[in-house]
Amino acid sequence: MTLPAFKYTSPETYLQMEENAFERYEYIGGEVYAMAGATEKHNMVVLNTGGEIRSFLKGQKCKVYPSDFRLSISLSETYMYPDLTIVCGETELKAGCFDTLTNPAVIIEVLSPSTQERDRVLKFFFYRQIPSFKEYILIDTTQHKVATFLKQPDGTWEESITDGRNAILHIDTIDMQLPMEEIYARVDVG
Numbered sequence: 001m002t003l004p005a006f007k008y009t010s011p012e013t014y015l016q017m018e019e020n021a022f023e024r025y026e027y028i029g030g031e032v033y034a035m036a037g038a039t040e041k042h043n044m045v046v047l048n049t050g051g052e053i054r055s056f057l058k059g060q061k062c063k064v065y066p067s068d069f070r071l072s073i074s075l076s077e078t079y080m081y082p083d084l085t086i087v088c089g090e091t092e093l094k095a096g097c098f099d100t101l102t103n104p105a106v107i108i109e110v111l112s113p114s115t116q117e118r119d120r121v122l123k124f125f126f127y128r129q130i131p132s133f134k135e136y137i138l139i140d141t142t143q144h145k146v147a148t149f150l151k152q153p154d155g156t157w158e159e160s161i162t163d164g165r166n167a168i169l170h171i172d173t174i175d176m177q178l179p180m181e182e183i184y185a186r187v188d189v190g
Contacts, residue, residue: 009027010030017032026079028078029078041141044185046066048186050064052182053084062088063087066084067084071085071101073127083109085106086174087105088173104127104132105135106171110141116138124136134172135149135171136157141187144165144180147160148162148171148172150172168180
């Protein structure tokens with residue numbers, strides 16, 4: 001069986017392309033992926049979740065960033081745009097690279113049917129290479145369900161599921177209790 005070929009793009013070419021682009025692209029393993037437009041459900045879940053987290057973090061040392069802030073995984077020269085990123089402490093940017101974050105503590109992805117496999121497997125593989133990264137949260141848009149992966153002291157990742165509209169999602173890294181009804185406010189997941 002032959003694997004389909006792809007055109008390798010260097011990190012330098014990708015960053016140059018990004019600097020002048022109207023659209024956003026992710027860069028994984030030498031391949032450039034166009035970021036598709038998000039659905040209304042996706043946008044509402046991101047907005048609801050980000051707004052709740054931002055309000056909770058007022059006056060604290062952590063802050064939340066939206067999806068327009070690029071993230072660098074230095075070990076693999078990979079660049080991605082998570083839906084939401086929480087940084088605790090000072091925000092660190094990649095040297096010599098415009099607007100590129102390097103030290104997320106929490107990454108939140110809102111799953112779409114077309115991207116969920118890449119978010120669950122490929123992106124998580126690369127995110128785990130970031131030393132500051134402690135918690136990965138995947139929010140489903142087809143049901144009231146959130147998967148959380150929390151880094152353990154021994155370096156393994158433990159998964160927990162928050163399920164149901166009346167449940168409470170605990171974001172361990174910032175010690176926040178987030179009601180699922182707030183995440184899914186005005187969103188029909190049926």
